[in-house]
Amino acid sequence: MDIQFQLEQLRQEIRRHDYAYYVKDEPTISDFEYDALMRQLIELEKAHPELVTPDSPTQRVGGAPLSEFAQIKHAQAMLSLGNVFSREELNSFDKRVRDGLVDAGLLGNAQEVEYNCELKFDGLAISLRYEKGKLIHAATRGDGFVGEDVTANVRTMKSVPLVLNNVSPDVLEVRGEILMNRQDFLMLNQRQLSLGEKTFVNPRNAAAGSLRQLDPRLTAKRPLRFFAYGWGEIKGDLDIGQTQSERLDYLASLGFVVAKERRVVKGSEGLYQFFEHIAQTRNTLPFDIDGVVYKVNSLLQQQTLGFVSRAPRFAVAHKFPAEEAQTIVESIDIQVGRTGALTPVARLRPVFVGGVTITNATLHNEDEIKRKDVWIGDTVIVRRAGDVIPEVVRSLPEYRPIFVQPFVMVTHCPVCGSAVERLPDESVSRCSGGLFCEAQRKQSIIHAVSRKALNIDGLGEKLVEQLVDTDCIHSIADVYKLSVEKLILLERMGRKSAENLIAAIEKSKHTSLERLIYSLGIRHVGESTARDLANAFKRLDNLASASMDDLLAVNDVGPIVAASIAKFFAEQHNKDVIAALFEAGLTVQDVQLASNTNDAIVGKTFVITGTLPTWKREEASQYIIQAGGKVSGSVSKKTDYVVAGSDAGSKLEKAQTLGIKVIDEAELRGLLAQH
């Protein structure tokens, strides 16, 4: 492509974004994407210096002032700042400054430069002009030379003094940043949403949009803050300090807010330490910053170093590493988690972001992929902030190649081939393989042998993992095929422990139906549901062949639980594992049939309320459960008896309204004694 044409295209695009960002306060791309375009332009212009035009975005600052506002010509231009992104770039900045000062005879050869380190506020720049200590006008940066007159709006801000506290020069232009705290931004957006008004992309744009209102009464309602960090024109012979840091102290004495996070340091080592410190603590600040700023401390030295076209030579912004970057989705894999959850993961063309190279990013789930409109082959924005798992933020469909396909969720587990299920009210898809799925195997075996399930003493998480990894077991049924001889082959397994373990396994072979049901790890079937199911169905095969209606008839079993149970037993793999368990010698004691012949209690639901004369409530529950009854915490139409003691409250009332039989402890004892 013709370079001239390419340059012009790029400049056009950047100008469009400048307009959206500076004039409209509605950026359509992220700063990271914008910075990438800008860097591309800078590189191209570096290679073709003869093609640089004075109106190129690289030569200019900000955007043209909005015509709705009166204009204010700045007495001194409001410039931008150069950027460094790495330690190397930081070192060369320091070296440039040092060389400049040594050349000018302002610094000894072996001396380090003294800098003032400040936060780089992520808001918008403002210039406040005071004459004889009174605020005369306030102007935005605009294009650097002419800004917008926002005096009436700024006057509504509490952190901007209208009259200065201290003696001040005849003319003093104070410069700084207007911003909005994160919390205030979130609240503002919430309010905007509830009023059906437009929301802001980030606190910076919220601050800019709030300040640049044609009606100052609107600005007055917005929680804007001002931080002072510099000055423009100064007239008068008052000595207000000879260094950056003294001047900031002076501004504070006038009544301006100056961030306390600032430090005077020497050399690039000192700069770097400040950067590291702020990078680690930035989350504790109530507002956003996008880096730190280093300024040569001595004003004489600042003057000597001077300016380039759009920024001072004596200062630089050290930006935090980009947390977002652009790359390509090469494929979308499905990862099966330990609980069977299927997570789509984007395999990426490697990209450097947030300080590391990433090759994968999570896409969370099917809905997220749809929402972000990510196709395989798409160019996407990925994000990695702090220690968070990298994620795909969104796709750039304008770069989508024509031959690619939208993502479709798998219908079968990529690990075990079982059907994938997704419940109507959930965003997560899951493998229904349960015990059979290799991805879930360890987790399901760990669950199955746990204390409340089959209760195999001495078979802990680590050992299960070791057994699965060494191919000794593939399912819970295999646990019952282990022998002392097999076990002692494992690392760190002595004969004695092996014998103990085999004994514990033998002991667990004789179990109860509720433990067995619980051990299967059916989704939504916890301990108490397992007990209800055992009581209701008496035998595992009854449960396995139960209809939806049978399942729904069980107390506390709703449609979700019922569907999950039905699905579990519909899988051949699960049936196979259960068959293998019985084959391995598992026996289920018929606890129900032996002791629960009490027809007055079996299958009945009790609610206990108030203080009983002799039994504690837990005690009474225990007797009821042992006799085959059920105890529930709340009264409903399914309740058969309410056992009421003294001080029984709303439950008793409810029982009376529903016409449910109310009994006392003595009557309960009578029922329990009936077999």
Ligand SMILES: NC(=O)c1ccc[n+]([C@@H]2O[C@H](COP(=O)([O-])OP(=O)(O)OC[C@H]3O[C@@H](n4cnc5c(N)ncnc54)[C@H](O)[C@@H]3O)[C@@H](O)[C@H]2O)c1
């Ligand atoms: N997303 C978009 O579409 C889009 C468009 C245009 C610009 N931008 C973003 O705007 C930025 C570039 O704009 P820029 O020219 O204002 O440069 P800049 O924001 O990188 O740096 C200059 C500005 O830093 C601010 N600043 C904060 N703390 C300061 C301190 N302690 N001392 C001095 N100045 C301080 C001042 O407002 C100053 O104008 C980039 O981050 C860019 O990504 C984004």
Ligand SMILES: [Zn+2]
């Ligand atoms: Zn699976």
